[in-house]
Amino acid sequence: xxxxxxxxxxxxxxxxxxxxxxxxxNPDGTLNRAxxxxxxxxxxxxxxxxxxYCKVKYDAKVAIGTMGPPIANQALRQAQLISxxxxxxxxxxxxxxxxxxxxxAEVLRLGVSRMNNGLGADIVISGHRASDGETGQTGPQTxxxxxxxxxxxxxxxxxxxxxxxxxxxxxxxxYGFYDVIEEIQAPLxxxxxxxxxxxxxxxxxxxxxxxxxxxxEARNKADNFxxxxxVFNSEGLGADPRYVGLPGSPTIVYKVEKIPKAKAKxxxxxxxxxxxxxxxxxxxxxxxxxxxAPIK
Amino acid sequence: xxxxxxxxxxxxxxxxxALRQLANLGKQAVLLEAGNTPGTxxxxxxxxxxxxxxxxxxxxxxxxxxxxxxxDAPYERSITQYILHATSKDKLYSIDLTPVHEYQINYAYSVxxxxxxxxxxxxxxxxxxxxxxxxxxxxxxxxxRWEQGNSDIVIDTDELEPFxxxxxxxxxxxxxxxxxxxxxxxxxxxxxxxxxxxxxxxLPETILEERFKVTSEExxxxxxxxxxxMNHIGGGFLYTNRDxxxxxxxxHMDSLMDNPIEPSRLIDTLIRNKLVAEFVKDRVPAKxxxxxxxxxxxxxxxxxxxxxxxxxWNNLRSEYYSxxxxxxxxxxxxxxxxxxxxxRIAFLENELVEKYNYEFGDxxxxxxxxxxxxxxGKRCRMKAPYYKNILFVGDAAGRGVFVGPxxxxxxxxxxxxxxxxxxxxxxxxxxxxxxxxxxxxxTKSVEESPYTRDMKEIDKDYLKIFLDCSKNIPKxxxxxxxxxxxxxxxxxxxxxxxxGFANMLGFDxxxxxxxxxxxxxxxxxxLADRLxxxxxxxxxxxxxxxxERIAKLDYNDDSIPHIQVTKPRSEFMVKMAxxxxxxxxxxxxxxxxxxxxGCIECGTCAYETLWRHPRGTKGVSYKYG
Numbered sequence: 077x078x079x080x081x082x083x084x085x086x087x088x089x090x091x092x093x094x095x096x097x098x099x100x101x102n103p104d105g106t107l108n109r110a111x112x113x114x115x116x117x118x119x120x121x122x123x124x125x126x127x128x129y130c131k132v133k134y135d136a137k138v139a140i141g142t143m144g145p146p147i148a149n150q151a152l153r154q155a156q157l158i159s160x161x162x163x164x165x166x167x168x169x170x171x172x173x174x175x176x177x178x179x180x181a182e183v184l185r186l187g188v189s190r191m192n193n194g195l196g197a198d199i200v201i202s203g204h205r206a207s208d209g210e211t212g213q214t215g216p217q218t219x220x221x222x223x224x225x226x227x228x229x230x231x232x233x234x235x236x237x238x239x240x241x242x243x244x245x246x247x248x249x250x251y252g253f254y255d256v257i258e259e260i261q262a263p264l265x266x267x268x269x270x271x272x273x274x275x276x277x278x279x280x281x282x283x284x285x286x287x288x289x290x291x292x293e294a295r296n297k298a299d300n301f302x303x304x305x306x307v308f309n310s311e312g313l314g315a316d317p318r319y320v321g322l323p324g325s326p327t328i329v330y331k332v333e334k335i336p337k338a339k340a341k342x343x344x345x346x347x348x349x350x351x352x353x354x355x356x357x358x359x360x361x362x363x364x365x366x367x368x369a370p371i372k
Numbered sequence: 373x374x375x376x377x378x379x380x381x382x383x384x385x386x387x388x389x390a391l392r393q394l395a396n397l398g399k400q401a402v403l404l405e406a407g408n409t410p411g412t413x414x415x416x417x418x419x420x421x422x423x424x425x426x427x428x429x430x431x432x433x434x435x436x437x438x439x440x441x442x443x444d445a446p447y448e449r450s451i452t453q454y455i456l457h458a459t460s461k462d463k464l465y466s467i468d469l470t471p472v473h474e475y476q477i478n479y480a481y482s483v484x485x486x487x488x489x490x491x492x493x494x495x496x497x498x499x500x501x502x503x504x505x506x507x508x509x510x511x512x513x514x515x516x517r518w519e520q521g522n523s524d525i526v527i528d529t530d531e532l533e534p535f536x537x538x539x540x541x542x543x544x545x546x547x548x549x550x551x552x553x554x555x556x557x558x559x560x561x562x563x564x565x566x567x568x569x570x571x572x573x574x575l576p577e578t579i580l581e582e583r584f585k586v587t588s589e590e591x592x593x594x595x596x597x598x599x600x601x602m603n604h605i606g607g608g609f610l611y612t613n614r615d616x617x618x619x620x621x622x623x624h625m626d627s628l629m630d631n632p633i634e635p636s637r638l639i640d641t642l643i644r645n646k647l648v649a650e651f652v653k654d655r656v657p658a659k660x661x662x663x664x665x666x667x668x669x670x671x672x673x674x675x676x677x678x679x680x681x682x683x684x685w686n687n688l689r690s691e692y693y694s695x696x697x698x699x700x701x702x703x704x705x706x707x708x709x710x711x712x713x714x715x716r717i718a719f720l721e722n723e724l725v726e727k728y729n730y731e732f733g734d735x736x737x738x739x740x741x742x743x744x745x746x747x748x749g750k751r752c753r754m755k756a757p758y759y760k761n762i763l764f765v766g767d768a769a770g771r772g773v774f775v776g777p778x779x780x781x782x783x784x785x786x787x788x789x790x791x792x793x794x795x796x797x798x799x800x801x802x803x804x805x806x807x808x809x810x811x812x813x814x815t816k817s818v819e820e821s822p823y824t825r826d827m828k829e830i831d832k833d834y835l836k837i838f839l840d841c842s843k844n845i846p847k848x849x850x851x852x853x854x855x856x857x858x859x860x861x862x863x864x865x866x867x868x869x870x871x872g873f874a875n876m877l878g879f880d881x882x883x884x885x886x887x888x889x890x891x892x893x894x895x896x897x898x899l900a901d902r903l904x905x906x907x908x909x910x911x912x913x914x915x916x917x918x919x920e921r922i923a924k925l926d927y928n929d930d931s932i933p934h935i936q937v938t939k940p941r942s943e944f945m946v947k948m949a950x951x952x953x954x955x956x957x958x959x960x961x962x963x964x965x966x967x968x969x970g971c972i973e974c975g976t977c978a979y980e981t982l983w984r985h986p987r988g989t990k991g992v993s994y995k996y997g
Contacts, residue, residue: 280533281374281402284508289501 082136082237085188085197086127086159087218089206090144090151091117116151119203121158122270126201126230128159128294129276132286134235139191141165143172143183146307153301160294163191164301169310171321179324181217186313188222199235199242200224200267219267227260229271240264247271376402376505378796379527379537381513381550383410385420385433385485386766386785387543388492391507393436393793395499399800402505402537403496404529406512406985408928411489412993413973415744417568418611418618419451419593420488421783422478425822426833431790432478432783437495445491447481448613449591453584456777458896459598462646463904465896467845469777472838473593482591482611482618483782484572485997508532510988515553516540516762523761523805530987539796539805540762543789546745547975548768549984556759559979560745560770562625564752566606567976568744569635569953570620571643571921572996573652574737576693577615583651584612588695594651595777598896600642602633605892608642609779610651615694616739616996617652619643622746622779624887625976632950635743640915643736646907653911655689656735657682657724664729678728685720692717734911740996741921743953743974746781748774749827750879757818758811761799763792769818773826776838776886784823791817828879832871849898922954922970930990933968936982940964944980951976 092099093113100112116124130136138161140152145168152164167187175183189196200222205212219226233244243261250256278287297304310320318324347354378394380387383405394401407413422432434441454473458465473480497507512530519526524536542550546565551557575583584592596608606623621638642648659678666674691697698710707713724730747753752770757763765771766785773780795814799805818824825831874882935956939945945964948957954970957977966981972992973985985991 279531281376281508281535284511284532285402285501285504285506288497288506288508 080237082130082134082199082235083192083195083197084127084130084136084138085191085200086120086123086138086140086155086161087184087187087200087202087215088120088123088140088142088151088155089117089203089214090114090142090147091120091206114147114151116154116158117203117206119205119270119272120151120155121203122272122274123201123203124155124159124161125276126233126268126270126274127161128290130199130235131160132276132278132283132290134237135286137162137192139163139165139197141167141184141187141191143167143175143180143187149301149305152305153298156301156304157294157298160290160297162304163193164305165191166305166307167309167313168307169315169321171310171317174322174325175320176325176327177211177213177217178326179320179322180214181221182319182324183313183315184214184218185221186315187308188218190308190313196265198240198264198266200265202267202269204229204269204272215267215269222265222267224265224267225262227262227266227268230268231257231271231274233268235264242266242268244268247273373526374533374535375524376400376535376537377800378402378505378539378541379404379525379535380541380543382543382545382768383407383489383493383507383509384414384543384545384766384785385416385489385492385782386768386789387541388489388496389433389436389786389789390541390543390765390793391500391505392492392496393790394797395496395503395505396436397793397797398503399793399797400503400505401500401541403500403507404511404513404527405507405509406988406991407509408989408993409490409509410493410507411486411997413991414485414489414997415568415570415742415994416483416485416782416997417570417609417620417622417746417779418448418482418484418613419480419779419782420447420483421480421780423476423783423822424478425476428820428822428825430783430787430822433786436786436790437492440495442479446487447483448616449482449586450589451480451482451593451611452586452590453592454595454777455592456595456597457647458899458904459596459600459645459647460897460900460904461599462907462909463900464647464907465899465904467842469595469838469841472777472834472841475834475837482593482613484613484616484618486994487997489997512985512988512990513544513549516550518760525761538761538803539799539810541789541792541796542762542764542768543766543785544768544985546747546767546770547973547978547983547985548764550762551759551764551768554759554762556762556764557754557770560747560752561979562629564748564770565625566622566746566748566774567625567628567635567951567953567974568620568622568746569639570618570742570744571639571738572613572740572742573617573619574739575615575617575652575654576690577695577697578693579654580612580615580617586612594647596642596645596648597892598900599893600645600648601893602638602641603631603889603893604628604633604638605887605889607892608645608648610648615690619648619652624748625745627889628951629944629947632947634918634950634955635953636741636918636921639741643913643915646909649736649911649913650907650909652736652913653734654736655732656737657685657721657730657732658735660729660731662729674728678724678730681720681724681728682730685717685724688713688720689717736913738916738921738924740924740994741953742994742997743972743976745975746774747772749784749823750774750883753824753827756811756815757788758807758814760807761805761810763795763811763814765789765792771818771823771827773823775826775830775834778826778834780823787821787823788818791821829875830871830882832867835871836867845899846903849902850895918955925972926993926995927969928990928993929969930986932987933966934973934984934986934991935966935968935971935977937964937966938982939980942980945977948977 093115127138140155140161202215229247248258378401380403391403454469456467514528591612594610604623605627611618747770749772754769757769765788799810940963949959
């Protein structure tokens with residue numbers, strides 16, 4: 077029995093390009109968002125790469141969605157170049173503006189259901205977090221809204237299409253140790269977030285051949301990415317205005333403050349190099365510090 | 373374990389030809405290339421021939437890649453001049469060997485492999501993908517094995533899971549690891565090898581055409597013998613590319629072992645020859661040393677400004693001197709007339725001189741330094757170029773035609789590759805991979821190749837043309853050494869007998885006579901001294917140091933050394949301290965020590981070391997090739 081193709085959805089975020097020469101500032105030192113170039117964020121790129129892995133390995137259908145203003149097109153083109161995606165979705169509407177993570181998750185939930193010709197996705201992939209927001213909440217909240225199990229910090233995975241499950245490896249911290257690898261199995265559909273260190277590997281001849289073919293296809297598709305682009309507004313997604321944009325955002329930003337500089341804990345004391353008594357103290361102090369210092 | 377019909381190891385001109393030929397025949401094959409992409413690890417002297425021998429047939433590249441090769445492939449120029457220069461200090465005696473060069477050819481193109489191979493790779497993989505195959509880059513073969521009771525070959529690589537194939541075509545070059553792991557042949561020794569060292573030199577297109585007196589499609593080849601060899605057997609070459617020159621020195625390894633001189637010094641000597649210097653000369657900016665005291669900040673500011681101006685100057689000048697460049701610049705709307713472009717170039721030069729302490733003068737610009745071993749087909753071709761169901765082609769099989777001024781390697785490999793692909797396709801049709809059916813058939817096919825004949829015996833027609841070209845050489849110069857040979861060869865009837873007699877003796881006994889210091893050094897020096905014209909030139913090129921040459925190369929360092937020194941005190945290894953082209957070996961306290969980081973994978977030291985290629989994507993990458 078032929079297995080139904082795997083449907084993959086990726087949610088990505090357009091982020092300011094913080095690389096040199098691309099950032100633009102207002103006179104008061106804040107970020108000038110209109111002037112700063114936008115790119116696919118590095119964490120979103122990791123998610124996109126995970127989708128490419130599905131494309132190469134399982135010949136999956138891949139759809140990529142983002143919520144944002146119409147200028148997000150370029151980031152989607154970039155995502156298509158990385159992943160050879162079949163569909164590019166832009167969820168764009170004035171009423172989405174001012175959304176917090178929860179209201180964003182609502183839009184993305186609706187977006188995922190429109191993906192892959194309305195079939196949705198067996199795996200939804202997001203990045204770890206965005207480099208401008210840093211909350212890391214949108215992914216898990218979207219998973220919660222979709223009702224899918226969520227696996228975070230995934231570094232490697234494979235899919236059992238017949239058994240309809242995913243086997244994933246992820247980083248966790250355990251008893252104070254970081255980078256412990258946990259292996260986990262979950263049923264499909266599933267939501268995973270790709271660890272920033274995620275890097276797919278292709279270790280067989282057939283995967284490498286498929287890799288070359290997909291890279292080629294991706295280049296051709298990205299050259300005409302508009303052909304694959306679909307723009308959805310609130311109505312197109314069937315969004316309930318109560319749950320999206322500012323009305324759907326329970327977060328209240330009370331006040332934004334500059335983070336004060338922490339006081340330095342170190343104290344400087346000058347010691348005369350000829351004063352043997354003082355030097356003796358210095359030596360004793362160093363020995364004491366070195367013996368007491370925790371071994372890392 | 374995955375199964376494929378054929379694996380080809382090595383994505384050079386031969387490997388890609390084999391892949392394309394198999395695809396043409398409807399066969400599935402996967403090609404493994406260790407470099408990041410095909411074309412990053414390949415070096416050649418730089419002429420690709422297409423030939424039409426009178427007796428027998430050879431397969432040329434266009435027979436496999438079609439007419440598109442001639443129409444679209446990014447080769448450089450069609451070589452229409454072939455001149456040999458005998459050198460002695462600033463004197464030079466030149467012999468026009470163009471008729472020798474044109475002997476039985478369709479064309480001869482100068483090529484830079486880093487440009488040509490990606491084109492071949494695309495053509496071959498597009499076709500091969502339709503048959504379920506293709507090119508897999510960044511993969512380094514580790515070993516091959518046969519399972520009991522099965523002729524299938526299991527291939528182990530450093531990067532991929534093992535896979536199974538029915539036959540292998542080994543196109544992994546002169547330092548073939550397939551030959552090494554299967555022991556199909558011995559490692560080539562210094563008597564069987566040439567070491568070639570090459571630099572690619574920048575020279576704007578129209579300046580080049582004016583200097584070498586060629587049209588926009590044509591090019592020239594110049595060979596050098598005499599004192600430029602520094603008493604080694606071999607010579608120098610200079611080929612014109614589109615807007616670069618390939619300048620190289622190729623010497624027999626045993627003569628280098630007798631008299632070890634660093635390869636970069638050999639190339640420096642060649643560059644300093646008056647004629648070569650005049651050939652490579654260009655207008656080059658250089659920073660004058662400055663006594664003025666300026667702050668660090670100001671120095672940095674000036675540096676950045678100067679770099680920007682230099683880049684603009686360089687781009688504009690290259691465009692100005694390129695084919696139709698002036699037209700393109702005017703069409704772009706930036707400049708109204710040719711004069712405007714010229715005054716802009718002059719303005720930029722003036723800015724650099726006046727404000728940033730630069731001066732413009734005669735010098736040359738080196739782009740890339742490279743080295744390669746070349747198997748001397750006469751001495752090391754594999755008599756039966758196969759092992760079980762692995763077929764060896766080109767350099768891997770030790771095949772190439774190097775007889776006097778005849779220098780052919782690429783086309784020989786291409787001919788082999790077609791024969792190997794045909795043999796494998798025939799075996800696939802019958803599902804018979806026995807030595808009798810595959811290996812012997814391929815050996816027979818290769819033996820039938822006119823190239824193999826040229827590796828075994830003297831072609832008397834070729835010899836006649838050569839002698840006709842050199843008939844103005846006074847007999848007394850050659851008389852004392854080759855008087856008898858010349859006399860025999862100069863007469864029509866006697867030549868046949870003489871060649872017959874020489875061929876009876878065989879190349880083995882004849883070669884030490886012909887390939888000697890006399891032929892490559894003493895006779896040319898005497899010729900130049902007595903009859904040569906003096907080259908009038910005051911320009912002495914400033915050659916870059918080896919460190920500067922290495923600094924221009926791209927490396928992706930493999931933390932695991934791919935070479936292991938096993939005999940740190942051997943005479944051979946001590947010589948490597950001089951002969952390694954990137955000075956990877958140093959001699960300390962009686963031991964030779966290796967630092968592999970600068971290795972350019974030529975294999976000069978391979979004979980007495982455990983030598984492997986670096987793992988996939990690792991090691992040096994060439995930009996010109």
